[in-house]
Amino acid sequence: MIPPETTSKEPQQMSTAGEQSEQETVPDLSALGEHRKGHGVKVRDLHAYYGSVHAVRGIDIDFPANEVTAIIGPSGCGKSTMVRCINRMHEEIPGARSEGSVTLDEQDVYGAGVDVTAVRRMIGMVFQKPNPFPTMSIFDNVASGLRLTGTKHDNLRERVHQALRAVGLWGEVKNRLNAPGIGLSGGQQQRLCIARAVAVEPEVILMDEPASALDPIATLKVEELIDELKNRYTIVIVTHNMQQAARVAKSTVFMLDGIVVEHAETTKLFTNPSDERTERYVTGKFG
Amino acid sequence: MSTSSASLLPQTSPGRKRKDAFMRGVLMAATGLALVPLVLIIYYLLYKGLGALSGSFFTTDPNGNFFGDPGGVRSAILGTLEIVAVATLVSVPIGIAVALYLTEYGKEGRFANLTRYFVDVMTGVPSIVFGLFIYIVLVVSHVGGSGFAAWKGALALSLLMLPIVIRSCEVVLLLVPASLREAALALGAPRWRIVWKVVLPTARTGLVTGSLLAVARGMGETAPLLFTVSAASVLTGNLNSEMNTLPVQIFNDITNPRSVVVARAWGAALTLVALVLILNLIARAISRRSAMT
Numbered sequence: 226m227i228p229p230e231t232t233s234k235e236p237q238q239m240s241t242a243g244e245q246s247e248q249e250t251v252p253d254l255s256a257l258g259e260h261r262k263g264h265g266v267k268v269r270d271l272h273a274y275y276g277s278v279h280a281v282r283g284i285d286i287d288f289p290a291n292e293v294t295a296i297i298g299p300s301g302c303g304k305s306t307m308v309r310c311i312n313r314m315h316e317e318i319p320g321a322r323s324e325g326s327v328t329l330d331e332q333d334v335y336g337a338g339v340d341v342t343a344v345r346r347m348i349g350m351v352f353q354k355p356n357p358f359p360t361m362s363i364f365d366n367v368a369s370g371l372r373l374t375g376t377k378h379d380n381l382r383e384r385v386h387q388a389l390r391a392v393g394l395w396g397e398v399k400n401r402l403n404a405p406g407i408g409l410s411g412g413q414q415q416r417l418c419i420a421r422a423v424a425v426e427p428e429v430i431l432m433d434e435p436a437s438a439l440d441p442i443a444t445l446k447v448e449e450l451i452d453e454l455k456n457r458y459t460i461v462i463v464t465h466n467m468q469q470a471a472r473v474a475k476s477t478v479f480m481l482d483g484i485v486v487e488h489a490e491t492t493k494l495f496t497n498p499s500d501e502r503t504e505r506y507v508t509g510k511f512g
Numbered sequence: 513m514s515t516s517s518a519s520l521l522p523q524t525s526p527g528r529k530r531k532d533a534f535m536r537g538v539l540m541a542a543t544g545l546a547l548v549p550l551v552l553i554i555y556y557l558l559y560k561g562l563g564a565l566s567g568s569f570f571t572t573d574p575n576g577n578f579f580g581d582p583g584g585v586r587s588a589i590l591g592t593l594e595i596v597a598v599a600t601l602v603s604v605p606i607g608i609a610v611a612l613y614l615t616e617y618g619k620e621g622r623f624a625n626l627t628r629y630f631v632d633v634m635t636g637v638p639s640i641v642f643g644l645f646i647y648i649v650l651v652v653s654h655v656g657g658s659g660f661a662a663w664k665g666a667l668a669l670s671l672l673m674l675p676i677v678i679r680s681c682e683v684v685l686l687l688v689p690a691s692l693r694e695a696a697l698a699l700g701a702p703r704w705r706i707v708w709k710v711v712l713p714t715a716r717t718g719l720v721t722g723s724l725l726a727v728a729r730g731m732g733e734t735a736p737l738l739f740t741v742s743a744a745s746v747l748t749g750n751l752n753s754e755m756n757t758l759p760v761q762i763f764n765d766i767t768n769p770r771s772v773v774v775a776r777a778w779g780a781a782l783t784l785v786a787l788v789l790i791l792n793l794i795a796r797a798i799s800r801r802s803a804m805t
Contacts, residue, residue: 314698319619346700356691360713373701373709418695425699 249396252453256390257423263459264330264428265290266311266348271325273306273315280306281323282483288429293451293460295474295491297467299506303483304463308431311461312348313341329428346374349422353434355414357406357421363389363398366406366417370425388424392416392450412443419450430454432462436469448473467507471495479503557782564779574745574761574776582773585780587747588761591662592784594749595741595757596731598666599673603730604723607677614678615685616707628682634675642671643736651740662748662755665741672736673726680722681715688714717798724795728788734759758784 266288273281281303288294296304309315310323313334327334334344357366367385371378378384385402389395394416398409406417415435422430432451436444451473454460464470470477470491477491479500487494487503498504505511568584575583610627618624646668651659688711696706712719737760744754758780765777 312698314694317694317697342700342702344700345698350698352691352695352698354691356689356695358692358695358710358714360710360716369696369709370699373696373699373705375702375705421695421699 249390249399250393252393252450253390253395254453254457256387256395257426257457258387263290263457264347265459266429266461267326267328268307268311269326269328271307271310271323271327273303273310273323274321275306275318276320280483281310283325284480284483284485286478286485286488288459288461289476290459291455291457292476293455293462293474295470295477296461296463296480297465297470297477297506298480298486299511300465302480304480305433307480308433308461308463309350311429311431312345312350314345314350316341342374346376346425347427348429348431349425349427351415351419351422351430351432351435354438355411355418357409357414357417359405359407361406362403363406363409363417364402367420367424370421374425376425384424388420391423392420393446394420410443412439412446415439415443415447416450419447419454423454427458429459429461432460434463434465437465444469467495479506481506557778557785560775560778561782562779564775565782569776569779573747574756576745578770582770582776583745585756585758585761585776585783587745587756588758588780589783589787590747591741591755592731592758592787594751595662595666595669595737595755596727598663598751599669599730600723600727602666603670603673603677603726607674607723607726608681608719610674610678611681611685612707612711614682616703616711631675631678634671635679638735639672639733640735640738642668643739645671646736647739656752658752660740660742660754661752662741663751665737665755665757666751668736668740669730669733672733673730676726676729677723680725681719684715684718684722685711687718717801721795721799724791724798728791728795731788731791732759732784734763738763758787 268284268286268288271281271284272279284303284307286294286307296308298304306315311327311334315321315323323335329344329347333339334348358369361369364385365372367388368381370376371381371384386395386399389398394413397413398404398417406414409417415438419430419435435451436447439447448469451460451462462470462473474491476489477494478488479486479494479498479502481502487498487500489499494503495507498507566584568581570584570589571586572581572584573587574585575581577583610631614624614627618627646664650656650664650667651661656663692710692714693706696710697703701709737757741757741760742754743760743764744756746756748755762777762780762784765773765780768774768777
């Protein structure tokens with residue numbers, strides 16, 4: 226595994242050939258081609274509202290490139306809202322608005338004239354409930370990101386196969402690419418949705434409780450995949466499951482009532498939190 | 513099970529049993545009462561109409577002769593199909609477009625709600641009013657060079673069908689899960705592509721069903737056609753001329769003193785009901801197929 230801090234453009238682990246055919250059921254990011262360094266996201270003084278409800282009340286967080294950052298906190302603390310502000314999905318809700326700045330590699334996501342669809346292509350999203358398109362086959366679901374954005378891809382077929390390999394779904398579906406996507410199991414559907422997000426080649430992937438609708442084994446597979454994905458993308462994962470945060474995230478953010486209480490290395494946040502509220506939350510005393 | 517008062521699970525009291533039986537009886541009676549006219553209509557249609565049906569009934573046109581064979585209803589069947597087809601081509605695309613506007617763009621905005629209100633009012637407008645409207649606007653002024661014309665009847669029918677299409681399609685489009693629109697938005701898709709590639713395909717079968725129900729409704733309407741198409745008895749494909757239709761044929765035949773002509777009206781009525789029934793069956797078959805996938 227590459228240390229996330231690497232600045233090398235060398236495809237270190239990626240091009241070790243021979244691995245991909247023997248294990249088609251494990252995530253294989255080398256299928257996506259040459260390794261790139263991801264881009265970090267900075268959130269500054271972010272406020273978000275639903276009508277008159279002030280859900281996110283001034284947040285500053287750095288999401289470093291090629292790292293998994295977990296967001297934890299009790300229900301209604303604004304974690305999902307904050308994450309949806311990063312790719313400007315928040316504003317799709319009637320009456321919702323936000324203030325403050327979000328930058329992707331120093332470029333303002335909310336800048337004047339910025340194409341909101343371009344923002345979302347760069348910052349992909351995976352939802353709590355797997356949501357493959359019911360009218361589309363497995364193949365078409367993965368291709369949908371490219372087709373829906375009007376991206377011309379010289380070799381769509383190959384691109385779809387690569388994305389399926391990257392999420393470790395290839396071995397399970399390669400013989401039924403034309404079967405409906407909703408015919409897969411819940412865990413497979415969620416990985417299909419991740420493949421769909423990956424196929425658009427984003428820089429950042431936001432995950433809003435991606436495993437909360439899945440059984441433990443499917444959850445484990447998704448977590449392994451997240452661990453693999455961080456080599457290529459910046460990952461932000463909202464989770465209710467503190468063990469999950471501990472397993473996948475390098476650093477963890479604890480939110481409460483729309484503000485960040487503590488942001489620290491995951492091990493520190495869970496074993497030796499600086500804030501008393503964090504300690505009470507992670508030890509299960511409230512929330 | 514003892515009847516002692518200490519029993520944890522006492523038996524149903526006789527009073528409640530009586531009430532239950534009474535209510536069941538009332539509801540059954542109401543259902544039976546509602547079924548009486550429905551069954552009678554079907555019975556009379558078959559009883560009076562089946563006799564008129566024959567090979568020549570479907571292959572000849574009404575000839576207007578005062579004696580002998582009055583002819584069949586071929587021109588009326590084809591005229592109805594033609595006019596309804598034109599009305600469908602006008603009302604369904606516009607109706608689906610309006611429904612898309614309401615669900616995808618207008619949502620709960622003021623203009624959208626105003627539109628919904630007018631659509632609801634339109635649904636309740638008696639069909640004869642649509643006929644009168646087209647009569648005043650298009651027939652009296654001889655628009656297109658002729659007075660009565662099939663296309664004017666088709667327009668009147670499409671006015672009648674439009675609100676039905678809009679309302680039924682809006683319901684269907686609202687059933688498309690918001691999570692799918694969200695998934696497509698998060699991929700960076702522009703809204704028109706989401707509508708085209710996600711919303712419409714997902715709702716497709718429901719849109720077809722909703723449209724077919726509006727078509728079935730339009731097919732049986734007489735009043736909008738009386739003042740707009742009038743009634744020619746000869747077969748014509750010319751949309752700019754008078755045309756025969758099943759409802760108007762029935763309307764004219766049933767007041768005729770000759771019993772063979774009245775019998776033809778019953779045959780035409782049976783034919784019309786059969787056409788509507790077939791459309792409904794198609795709509796149901798389509799929606800059932802979608803429910804399985």
